[in-house]
Amino acid sequence: MSKLATTEKVQPDWWGKIFAGAVFGLALSFGMVGLFAWLGSDGLTQTISVEKHSWRTQFNMWIIPPIWLLILSFVFMFRSAKQALIWLGGANILVYVLLYFVRGIA
Numbered sequence: 001m002s003k004l005a006t007t008e009k010v011q012p013d014w015w016g017k018i019f020a021g022a023v024f025g026l027a028l029s030f031g032m033v034g035l036f037a038w039l040g041s042d043g044l045t046q047t048i049s050v051e052k053h054s055w056r057t058q059f060n061m062w063i064i065p066p067i068w069l070l071i072l073s074f075v076f077m078f079r080s081a082k083q084a085l086i087w088l089g090g091a092n093i094l095v096y097v098l099l100y101f102v103r104g105i106a
């Protein structure tokens with residue numbers, strides 16, 4: 001029997017995966033955009049024009065839904081809802097720890 005046939009199959013735990021993608025995915029997208037805002041061009045500590053500030057704010061606001069939906073769509077590739085919660089929770093911890101240190105440095 002091949003190794004592929006003996007691997008664990010993806011469980012159809014839709015509600016748990018939707019919860020993980022909706023809650024942890026949204027939090028992860030907020031953290032990723034926060035990192036981009038602090039580490040992106042000019043950062044958040046630079047003095048910039050009102051027009052450039054408006055463009056940057058709008059971009060950061062409107063980039064959240066595509067990132068969140070991308071995470072939400074890929075959450076169904078996890079084998080189980082528990083695995084999705086663990087991986088997305090770990091990614092959230094990592095992103096927010098990085099964001100904490102980036103904000104502390106700036």
